[in-house]
Amino acid sequence: MKALAEQITDIDGVNIYGRVVGVRGLMVEIAGPIHAMSVGARIVIDTGGNRLIPSEVIGFTGSNAVVMPFAGLEGVRRGCRAVIANAASLVRPSPLWLGRVINAMGEPIDGKGALPQGPSPMPYRNSPPPAHSRKRVGPPLDLGVLSDLLPRPAARHLRRLRRRQVGVVVDAGAQC
Numbered sequence: 001m002k003a004l005a006e007q008i009t010d011i012d013g014v015n016i017y018g019r020v021v022g023v024r025g026l027m028v029e030i031a032g033p034i035h036a037m038s039v040g041a042r043i044v045i046d047t048g049g050n051r052l053i054p055s056e057v058i059g060f061t062g063s064n065a066v067v068m069p070f071a072g073l074e075g076v077r078r079g080c081r082a083v084i085a086n087a088a089s090l091v092r093p094s095p096l097w098l099g100r101v102i103n104a105m106g107e108p109i110d111g112k113g114a115l116p117q118g119p120s121p122m123p124y125r126n127s128p129p130p131a132h133s134r135k136r137v138g139p140p141l142d143l144g145v146l147s148d149l150l151p152r153p154a155a156r157h158l159r160r161l162r163r164r165q166v167g168v169v170v171d172a173g174a175q176c
Helices: 002-009 145-149 154-164
Strands: 016-024 027-031 042-046 052-061 064-069 081-084
Touching: 016 064, 027 052, 042 064
Parallel strands: none
Antiparallel strands: 016 027, 016 081, 027 064, 042 052, 042 081, 052 064
């Protein structure tokens, strides 16, 4: 019942929107109700051609909000509608997500179908747990020959590296 109540509170009742007034590189300027936007707010730009572009407010210039899109800007032009998301940016993870490949927006990209929604929402931006309270990652991974060579001075193993034709990037200030 608690999960159902949380989902009901997530439903947006009113759409607040602005309009695209300019595009500079990858940034889009949105004019509209600045009071409804804050840094980190989610905006969805409607190109009018059945394409919605999710974006995030990254700053303000004059009386406009500057947003960074999460997708390409094809089809975006002056006057496009930019809907301001009222609900907080949340994701509902589930234990069934383990082993799946998802993108930064919580969408599956592994071709195994839709992701089931979990019972309780978690914010996209959340504080990490304190380092001392986390479990250890595990033993070090053996990455092969290079992992043995890298901690040692590069000059000593230069001949071995040439034979294997492996590239090594060394800081300009490194002493060999």
